[in-house]
Amino acid sequence: MEGRQRRGEEKWADNPRLNLWTAAQAAAFETRSPLDSGGWDFSIESLDRLEDLLRRRFASYEDIMAAHDTELVSVAAWYLGEVHVRHYGAQWRCRPEPDPQGLGNDQPYVTIPVSRADEYPPADDDPDGDGRPLTVPVNELDALFLRGPGHHLRDTLTRYRPRTW
Numbered sequence: 436m437e438g439r440q441r442r443g444e445e446k447w448a449d450n451p452r453l454n455l456w457t458a459a460q461a462a463a464f465e466t467r468s469p470l471d472s473g474g475w476d477f478s479i480e481s482l483d484r485l486e487d488l489l490r491r492r493f494a495s496y497e498d499i500m501a502a503h504d505t506e507l508v509s510v511a512a513w514y515l516g517e518v519h520v521r522h523y524g525a526q527w528r529c530r531p532e533p534d535p536q537g538l539g540n541d542q543p544y545v546t547i548p549v550s551r552a553d554e555y556p557p558a559d560d561d562p563d564g565d566g567r568p569l570t571v572p573v574n575e576l577d578a579l580f581l582r583g584p585g586h587h588l589r590d591t592l593t594r595y596r597p598r599t600w
Contacts, residue, residue, distance in 0.1 A: 444549050446531050453529035456543055460513030469507040475514070477521050482588040485511060489579060496580040503573065512543075512572035515588060519545045519570060523595040544571040547595075554596060568594030 447453070468475065471488055475481055489511060493499040502508045519525040525545035534540045547555060547567040555566035575591050 444528070447528040448526055448548075450529065450531035452531055452533075453527055453543060456529065457513065457527055460510050463506055463510050464514065467506075469505075469510050470514070477514070477518055479518065479522060479589055479592065482515065482518060482592075485514060486579060486588045489576060493580065496577055499577055499580055508573065508576060512576055515572040515575060515591070516543065516545045516570070519572075519592065519595075523592065524548070524551070525568075525570070525595075542571050542573050544569055546570070570594065 463469070464475070470485070474484065489499070492507065493502065499508065516525070516527060520527065524547065526548050527543055527545055529543040530541055546569040549567075552565065552567055555568065557564045557566040570591050575588060579586060579588070
C-alpha cells in the first residue's frame with residue numbers, strides 16, 4: 436500500500452472522534468452498562484446473549500434505528516466490535532471528521548490492519564483491491580431485524596480466516 440494510503444488509514448485509526456467514542460462506550464460498559472447485568476466477557480458465545488437482549492428490547496428494524504443514539508445501542512455496537520478486536524485482531528476505524536455529504540459513512544467500524552492485508556487477498560470482483568473484512572457493528576445490529584431470525588451476530592465473525600498473527 437502506498438505511503439499516502441497508509442497515512443490516511445492511520446488517521447482513521449487514531450483520531451479524536453474515534454478515540455472519544457470508544458472511550459465513552461468502554462466507560463459506559465464498565466460503570467453503568469445498559470446491557471443485562473454480569474457475564475459480559477467478550478467471548479464469541481456472549482454474542483448470542485447480546486443478540487437475545489436486542490431481540491427482546493426491539494421489535495423491528497425501525498425500532499432499533501430510532502434507538503441508534505441511545506447508550507444501549509452504542510454500547511452494544513462497541514461490544515460487538517470489541518469481540519472482533521479481541522478474537523481476530525481487528526482494529527477500530529472511523530472517519531476523522533463527519534461526512535460532509537451526510538451519506539452515513541460516519542459510523543465506527545472494525546477491520547484488519549493494513550499490515551495484515553496480505554492475509555486477505557481481494558476477490559476477483561473487488562473494486563477496491565482490498566480483501567480485508569470490514570464490519571460496521573451498528574449496521575450488524577440493525578441487520579438482525581432485516582435479515583430475520585436465521586441471522587446471528589456471531590455470523591459476522593465468519594469473515595475472518597483462522598488466527599495467524
